[in-house]
Amino acid sequence: MIQTAHGEVQTPAFMPVGTQGAVKSLTPSDLQDVGAQIILGNAYHLYLRPGQEIVRKAGGLQSFTGWHRPMLTDSGGFQVFSLADLRKITEQGVRFQSHLDGSRHEFTPESVMRLETDLGADIVMAFDECIPYPSPRDYVEQSTARTARWAERCQAEFRRLGPERRHPQALFGIVQGGTYADLRVRSAREMTGIGFDGYAIGGLAIGEPKTATWEAVAAACSALPPGKPRYMMGVGFPEDIVQGVALGVDMFDCVMPTRNARNGTLFTSRGKMAMKNAKYAQDFGPVDPDCDCYLCRCFSRAYLRHLFMAGEITAAHLGTIHNLRFYLSLMEQIREAIERDRFGAWRNEFSERCSSVD
């Protein structure tokens, strides 16, 4: 359990992604209905639009977005490094061009701490470099060392800004190190040495083989302090979350459930369903008979398929409600299994259910 200024977050937790200050197609009321306890905003996107000044004047992200519960902002590291040709890294920070209008900007550890203080989420992430996969060991080593130096600068600036906060904020460091287990351990030790309220494992699920992902997570976890939250960034499929929990991860975020929903792919207790498939045209049963969401309680597969085929926004809305409910209900099951000390048994049952793909 994580305590924040806007309430408790039970762990393991999944955080729906609200890139631009809204989880796409949903409202805060919908998010409460599906059982979300914390959501994520992207500092890079909010910096460009509407800009930190407007969010600050609105009283911070919660007040601006109407989601008066826990929030986390990433640091923009992942987004900025995704810009590829549009950015240049120095020791000072990163100069980049906006993907919206090509305008020039710079992120430094200090400017990002100011940005995240203005945005005012309960948990804020240090500024890091998300290293591409594959990358030569030399580069990963240099970049990870710079991320550690940036983490120290973030920590110092975050403390300096303390008196300006409206409410307490927690700062998380980010472990990098690519797919090199020893560099992950080294990075985890460096971050622990600096000392953060929690630790993220970044730079994974970006194209590397699954075995490499889990090796890196295990290595990082082995060197992180036991009493602090661990957050695996940008992950993932339901089975990845279960695996992450098995390795000791407490927090996850991913656009998977929301993006897939908008494309018509729904997660269910029996596997994934491509809702546009013609076989659902006259299927008047619920999408997932085991699901308690609004979609599954009140509408048929045939109706949802029709809405997707007809390009209706309501399809994205209902699909997103369902997929998030699936993810959040999964987390509820995991937490209950852990509490009852039967996570291993639950995990076996889960794997069996998931292998019977619809």
Place this chain on the structure above:
Amino acid sequence: MIQTAHGEVQTPAFMPVGTQGAVKSLTPSDLQDVGAQIILGNAYHLYLRPGQEIVRKAGGLQSFTGWHRPMLTDSGGFQVFSLADLRKITEQGVRFQSHLDGSRHEFTPESVMRLETDLGADIVMAFDECIPYPSPRDYVEQSTARTARWAERCQAEFRRLGPERRHPQALFGIVQGGTYADLRVRSAREMTGIGFDGYAIGGLAIGEPKTATWEAVAAACSALPPGKPRYMMGVGFPEDIVQGVALGVDMFDCVMPTRNARNGTLFTSRGKMAMKNAKYAQDFGPVDPDCDCYLCRCFSRAYLRHLFMAGEITAAHLGTIHNLRFYLSLMEQIREAIERDRFGAWRNEFSERCSSVD
């Protein structure tokens, strides 16, 4: 008040448009929250997709869409005639090509009655020709006479299909006659002669001057029986609805509130607001302080503007909730004013409020 198999509709009523079986971006739960009592589906669109067979097998539109309250289907006349070069009219009916894939189809009074029986709305419209504006008097006269012959065939087929209905359906005739007052009177008399459960005034608000619109409505109303519902199709702006009520109209439908919402134009008690306007960027007040909808209770103009600027689906969703609440609250005010026998006074107040455009 109109009694249907799925409940009562208080009049004057505004019907949100759910073209393809969903009011764009909303769910039935949202529609209940904004106070909708009846919604409209488009027979032409539902005929093409998902097709009447699927809706029939689902148990009718209410069962298919999850909206278990009153519904009305138009007859497809307006949509088919909007196809222009893609259709050919004969005494038998209309041959047309689908706007989706160019496939060839035919609507006749008989096939449309079968279609609307399969769709199963509480109120169904007779098949008519929506005459373009402007049209020569000769053509309007011939077409309106044919619409009357089609109305008789609709009536006969509707009766013949009686034993196949799951629940009682009401059939409304449609008065045509273009902008020629005498032809409107003649059409209204012909429809009254055939005898329907209610009467629509069609073929208006398609580009003719406002004075011509109201002259045609007044003429039609003068010749319609006093005890049956009158429905002005496809209208309109709030002030048009108020004017229609003044002339004795009981029912309205229009895509205006929903379409405008998706484009960022919101109706308020002080006039229309273009939400993308830069002047709202730092405006942290509610869209309409006099409105009780979810948007106005929980979010600011600045946040809604941000969502529209960022292209978030949630903007369309919240905007639609607001605009429909504005229209449905307007109808509540009108009904209350009529009940308290002060519609004239209320109308003056309304006009004054509306003239102060934001």
